[in-house]
Amino acid sequence: EYSDVPADMVAEESGPGAQNSPYQLRRKSLLPKRTAACPAKTNMEGASTSATEDFGHRAKRARVSGKSQDLPAAPAEHYLEEKLPDEVVLKIFSYLLEQDLCRAACVCKRFSELANDPILWKRLYMDVFEYTRPMMHPEAGKFFQINPEEYEQPNPWKESFQQLYKGAHVKTGFAEHFYSNPARYKGRENMLYYDTIEDALGGVQEAHFDGLIFVHSGVYTDEWIYIESPITMIGAAPGKVADKVIIENTRDSTFVFMEGSEDAYVGYMTIKFNPDDKSAQHHNAHHCLEITVNCSPSIDHCIIRSTCTVGSAVCVSGQGACPTIKHCNISDCENVGLYITDHAQGIYEDNEISNNALAGIWVKNHGNPIIRRNHIHHGRDVGVFTFDHGMGYFESCNIHRNRIAGFEVKAYANPTVVRCEIHHGQTGGIYVHEKGRGQFIENKIYANNFAGVQTLSIALSSLLFPTFYITCGGVYIFGDGRGLIEGNDIYGNALAGIQIRTNSCPIVRHNKIHDGQHGGIYVHEKGQGVIEENEVYSNTLAGVWVTTGSTPVLRRNRIHSGKQVGVYFYDNGHGVLEDNDIYNHMYSGVQIRTGSNPKIRRNKIWGGQNGGILVYNSGLGFIEDNEIFDNAMAGVWIKTDSNPTLRRNKIHDGRDGGICIFNGGRGLLEENDIFRNAQAGVLISTNSHPVLRKNRIFDGFAAGIEITNHATATLEGNQIFNNRFGGLFLASGVNVTMKDNKIMNNQDAIEKAVSRGQCLYKISSYTSYPMHDFYRCHTCNTTDRNAICVNCIKKCHQGHDVEFIRHDRYVTLGYLISW
Structure with a gap:
């Protein structure tokens, strides 16, 4: 101590040795600031060491200069400890336990610095x-464990020692040694050691x-560990701690x-x-961890294993059971x-929850x-199973x-699943059934x-904003399934992006369903549902399929750029298709066949390479208030005994005909x-018989209405005007029922062309020639398939033996009808 040294005689050490030493002695104002160098006293207690631990090496410290070059010697230099090199002091301190080391730090500033050396405290700490x-x-x-070199404080070993000091230790075989050597562990009289937990x-x-409680390295078997107080029990071992401290029960x-x-x-x-008996039924109530009513322990950084084939590894049961389980590994159970x-x-x-024989997680009975x-993977059953109101x-x-x-969700379970990745399942991703x-x-x-x-099975789920991709099938809703499927990105599936069947009735909205190797949405076996405001595009088969008694409602969807049909109703598929944009399909925008009878209202249908709407093979349907335009072939096809109803539609600017009805089509x-x-x-052909009432057919680049090839029709109250070739063209042998039609102001371009001597072939389209008299030479x-017109006779076949065939239209590519 320096209490007897006068303040005016205290000098500062100087010289090269003092400047280079990390523990140089600076005695400017030792007297008034003596207490500043003394850390607060603490009741530390603890023991044990690892003889094989490598503690590293200190950098060599310069010996403190005992005499200044420029100043007279101070009385403080007569004290013996001032003559000791740092290495000697550190060697002496290495024999002290924690309490004595803290007392030594209160002696002077130099001792305080040396007694806080991290290597000293690391040795004590690991002991x-x-x-x-x-x-x-x-x-x-x-x-939590830290890397000392990354810690912001200079001595994390001492800081951790202080934080952990008041604890008991379970270390098999050490308690007897500790209590039988009181002199060796003097100063640790209050430290407690036990042989068992x-x-x-x-x-x-x-x-x-x-x-x-610190449980040290070892295997602790068949102890009766029932915890009913707020204890803290933590493993204590070198390296990866959890691997070295093993507690098991048989x-x-x-x-x-x-x-x-x-x-x-x-x-x-x-x-x-x-x-020992891994399948005994009484073990159904035995677990690695059992957490019962009204307790909320924390389980942290544990490895949990169970070899029992019944029950579970961790069981949390009862009202008020509310644990916190973090950073644990529950695997190989x-x-x-x-x-x-x-x-x-x-x-x-x-x-980490993996490779368990049954579900990784079960939640049931209002859990x-x-x-x-959590990382839940490689399970030998389902990943997460919620059921029975879980x-x-x-x-x-x-x-x-x-x-x-x-x-998997069933039996009234109702989980909320947010921002999870569910992938590479050997069967499916999410399975909701039996009223889940x-x-x-x-x-x-x-x-x-x-x-x-x-x-499926009267399930009701909501899917909001997920991404589904590169799967076999996207979302399947079966067996009275319900649910909300919203905001998902569903793409690249080998089967349908969304499949709805067997009386299921979900709400499907705001999804993107695209680039599937099959169809986009498949509704069958009396499936239902509300499908609205989705974007369905670039699928290999139909964008939407509706079949076998299904009746979905499709509203305000954009269905486009498909490699086949946009919306396909077949085999008694019904439902409502309204306010959708359906465009740019390689086949037609909508197809209806085989008894299907949908209501198609207020849609825009354009850009179909095979037409806008195709109704065939006894198809039906109510097609009302739609705008059908800019299709490569007919705006609407009706053929093969089909009988739809078309009202108040606008069918315009098609690159072929407006409505084509043939092969027994009606409507x-x-x-x-x-x-x-x-x-x-309107083209009516081959034994067809539609009824046309109150339509306006105008501004066409060919005829208004053509009826040919044994077809008939009922025309009532139609207005046919300003068409280029003429208003109404009837082929030989056609009988039409007409009433109150207005045919006016048509341009009669065919008659004008014929009167000018032009060949009809010169004013034809790519696929057909306009209706007129055709001949055989x-x-x-010449044959019926390469017939000639009246001006051909005058110019190229003058004087030849020609025969009148019929008054009709002539088709060159087998398109619509063939001679």
Whole structure:
């Protein structure tokens, strides 16, 4: 001490040695500031060391100069410790335990610096706790290891020592040695050592210490660990701590948390249940961890294994059971990994759950956990199974490569699944059935062998904003399934992007369904549903298929750029198609056949390479108030005994005819506007018999109406005007019922061309010649398939033997009719 040294005689050490030493002695104002160099005293206690640990080497320190070159010697230099090199002082300090080392730090500034040397404290720390990295404990229930070189404070070993000091230690065989050598461990009289965990828990009950228990390296077998107080139990071992501290039971649950353990903590250890008879039914109630009513322990950084083939590895059960389980590994279990039931809740974050024989997670009977950022994979069953009114909030989990579905929901279960990735399932992604429900929001669901999502058996689920891609099938809703499928990106599926069948009735909206190797949406076997405001495009087959008694409602969708049909109704497919944009398909925009009878209203249908709407093979349908334009072939086709009703449609600017009816086609056409089409406004052929009432057929680039090839028609109250070739053309042998039609102001371009001597071939389209008189030339041996017109006779066949065939139109490419 320096209490007897006058203040005016205190000098500062100088010289090269003092400047280079990390522990140089500076005595400017030792007297008034002496207490500043003394750290607060603490009741530290602890022991144990690892003889084989490599503690590293200090850099060599220069000896403190005993005499200044420029100043007279100070009285302080007569003290012996001033003559000792740092290395000698550090060697002496290495024999001290923690309390003596703290007292030495209060002697002077130099001792304070040397006594806080990190290597000294690392040796002490590893003696007591065994950790090879400091274990920080800033607050109750929070432990984490750090890398010392990355820590902002200069001595994390001492800081961790202070945080962990008040604890008891379970170290098999060490307790006897500790208590039989009191001189060796003088200063640690209050430190407690036990041989078993049961003894340590008994010490907590008897209030011998505050409840912090360190379980050191070793295997602890068949201990009766029932926790009913807020104890903290943490593994203590070098290296990866949880691998070195193993607690297992072969007869009963390994850990049981009971009422009273609200704030208990267990961390950094391996917990096993390993019964001799792995299939015994009484083990159904035995687990690695059992958390019961009204307790909320924290389980952290544990490895959990169960070899029992019944029950589960972790069971959380009962009202008020609300644990926090984080950073745990629940894997390779021969049963369920994590089981939450009977109104239990809890927070489960950042866990690894894999390769379990049954589901990775079960939630049932009103269990309602919060599960975030878990990695659930390679299960030998389903990834997550919620059933029997199970609930839960699942966020940002990665669920993949499970043998069955990644996520299964049934029997009134109603989970919420947000921003999860569900992929590479060996069967499907999400499977909702038997009155299951649920909300699925912003998930990525991809690369599953079968359906990305299946919903069936009166299930009701909501899928909001997920991504489904590169799967066998996208979303499947079966067996009275319900649900909301909203905002998803569903693409690249080998089967249908969304499949709805067997009385299922979901709401499908705001999705993108595209680039599938099959169809976009497939509704069959009496499927229903409301399908609105989706974008369906670039699918290999139909954008939407409706078949076998199904009756969906499709509203305000954009269905475009398909490689076949836009919307396809067949085999008694029905439903409502209204206010949609359907465009740019390689086949027609809409097809209706084989008894199908949909209501098609207020749609815009354009850009079809095979026409706008095709009704054939006994198709029906109510086609009303649509705008059908700019199709490469007919705006509407009606053929092969079909009988639709068309009302108030605008059919215009087609690159071929407006409406083409042939091969026994019928239909009722009322109040339609048919205009500006490249070919006939209405072409009726081959035994067809439609009824046309109150239509306006005008401004066409060919005829208004053409009836040919044994067809008939009923024409009532139509207006046919301003068509280029003429108003109404009737072929030989055609009988038409007409009433109150107005045929006016047509341009009669054919008659004018004939009167000018032009060949009809010169004013024809690419596919057909306008209706007029056609002939056969016997001299040139022409046939019906290359007939000639009247001006051909005058110019090229003058004087030849010619025969009148019929008054009709002539088709060159087998298009519509062939001679």
